[in-house]
Amino acid sequence: MPMQIGEKNFKNRVEKGLGDDFMRGAVKSAQSRLQNNRKLAAEDLGDWEDWRTLGQEIRQHTIENLDYYLNELSENVAELGGHVYFAETAEEANKYIQDVAKKKDAKKIAKSKSMVTEEISMNDALEDIGCEVIETDLGEYILQIDDHDPPSHIVAPALHKNKEQIRDVFKERLGYQNSELPEELALFAREKLREEFLQADIGITGCNFAVANSGSFALVTNEGNARMVTSLPKTQITVMGMERIVPGWEELDIVVSLLTRAAVGQKLTSYITALTGPKKEEEGDGPEEFHLVIVDNGRSKILGTEFQEALHCIRCAACINVCPVYRHVGGHAYGSIYPGPIGAVLSPLLGDDEEYKELPYASSLCGACTEVCPVKIPLHEQLIMHRRNMMEEREMGNLAEKITMQGFGVLTGSSSLYKIATKMAPFVATPFIHDGSISKGPGPMKGWTGIRDMPAPSKERFRDWYKKRKAGK
Amino acid sequence: MKVSLFITCLGDIFYVNAGKAAVELLERLGCEVDFPASQTCCGQPAYNSGYHTQTKRSAKNMIEAFENADYVVGLSGSCAYMVHEYPHLFENEPEWKQKAEILKKKTFEFTQFITDVLKISxxxxxxxxxxxxxxxxxxxxxxxxxxxxxxxxxxxxxxxxxxxxxxxxxxxxxxxxxxxxxxxxxxxxxxxxxxxxxxxxxxxxxxxxxxxxxxxxxxxxxxxxxxxxxxxxxxxxxxxx
Structure with a gap:
């Protein structure tokens, strides 16, 4: 499974995350900065809730009419002289991209940040045919030179590393000799990357949003590297998830405003690059050849289901930045290149749900994600839907839990049985009660008492007190 | 004003003092407090775990327990919210969905009821x-x-x-x-x-x-x-x- 990262066992991944103090410190401070910035940017806009509603409407309309807009986009790209390829699977997408690279006899490929290329493991496919792929986004670059450490966040891929660790990576791998000051680190990477841009045969980008009615592609960055990727190499390939599209420029304006504010708390990022087709004769720069690869890879299966809203996602990571579970375990614990709440919704849909069966449960359903989502995806509700499908339709739960839940249904569905059970509770619990509370519970209660005490069931239930009181009146 | 207390399972078994206090306070604020004894648990543990068929059993019992209530006052925000989710749960059972809508409209969390319905601050x-x-x-x-x-x-x-x-x-x-x-x-x-x-x-x-x-x-x-x-x-x- 290309999306899969790290080791297979969920519990081990969680323990690894919980035990990594450096990572946890880095994630915590990044989360607090990003949360604060997002809040300020939303307040600054004034009517944030109206903007969210607008964003939701645009995404809903676009996804409901996805076939129409993809068709319009393809026609416009073709008319501009670009090549359009629709890949149903990751393999098809990679095969097409490999073929372009072979035809161009490409040795070096510069790429800007793109989650969909991570999803399909495009770099591996290109390296398999002997190409050298250079990540030019600073975060991705750091991870690439650090033995291909996988991204832990969809916007800030190296969020799990602090600046001292980055300095050490540069030192060990590239002979860097300066300090951990971000300015010095960035300058060093910039000098290295400039050389690569000039030598690259092909530039590959992802796509924040395709604009259907003009056949354009918008790339949202703070480093300007995506602009270099699209202006220097002679051939450009843009890879997009099939849902990353807006009808026109007005809609683009709104979703980009939501994206930059929700993602990093900026009114706009430093660069918002829009590209339309290959270089025309009268133009000074840009690629001579342009390829668009539209990737399905499981997305069309989500259309028309109760998970359709997951396709509304604009990949801002606001949900990840507020998630308390993500804060403690970090991105790698999710085992998917899509971590956090949106990752817990998407990974079982795009990948193998057996492989990601724990993810929908890795949430306290606190709803912080749903509250910040700029296009109002009901993330915590989608997690509950996953749980229901897994337990009731696919019966992926364990037998003990299933029996417990059936017992729960019987007891709470019948007031007489419920009354007997709650009456018995204090007596059943007696052997475990010390000083009014239970600190070592039996069986399934261990999960609770392993970390906290449990109050002893009251000998007189509320209902007993009420009955007595009423009789005495 | 007639109020039916939704004690919640944790309130009934563990947090009895909270329930007593709620009854006394609501009475002092002029309410007549009733406790429909057939109430059980709202079903949230099963709902959040993905067992919605089992949740429906709890929900149906709750809907019936509070059928005659004017106002239902719950002692936990989360449980009151679960009751608000019932219409969603019965999406494909119109008869129960309608009953769930009625219960939802009259169900309040304890402090919400005091400030918003009784208008007391x-x-x-x-x-x-x-x-x-x-x-x-x-x-x-x-x-x-x-x-x-x-x-x-x-x-x-x-x-x-x-x-x-x-x-x-x-x-x-x-x-x-x-x-x-x-x-x-x-x-x-x-x-x-x-x-x-x-x-x-x-x-x-x-x-x-x-x-x-x-x-x-x-x-x-x-x-x-x-x-x-x-x-x-x-x-x-x-x-x-």
Missing amino acids: DVEATFKAKATYHTSCHMTRLLGVKDSPYTLLKNVKGLELFDLPHKEDCCGFGGTFSVKMNRISEQMVDEKVMHIESTDADVLIGADAGCLMNIGGRIERQDKPIQVFHIAEILNSRGEV
């Missing part, structure tokens, strides 16, 4: 303590009750209320999450306890029994000198504690 309570209040996720984000507890607590004489840093963060309860993912839950509750300790409060107040059981249980495990109360106990207090 000062219950004339006295409670001498330095305290902080834990805002529960379901109550604030999903049920939408944000201000009511503060409105009421601010008018409690003798109560010095400290703002809880990062109050919007989840305490790590999450129902079965606290057991299934207890290692992650532990980190979350520890963070919450740390934030509580960073205030000068020695009393923690909450309006959701689940959160209180989680935070209180961790406080007790670690022997911290912090007392935990349900908000009904504070609002019913006349300074006797």
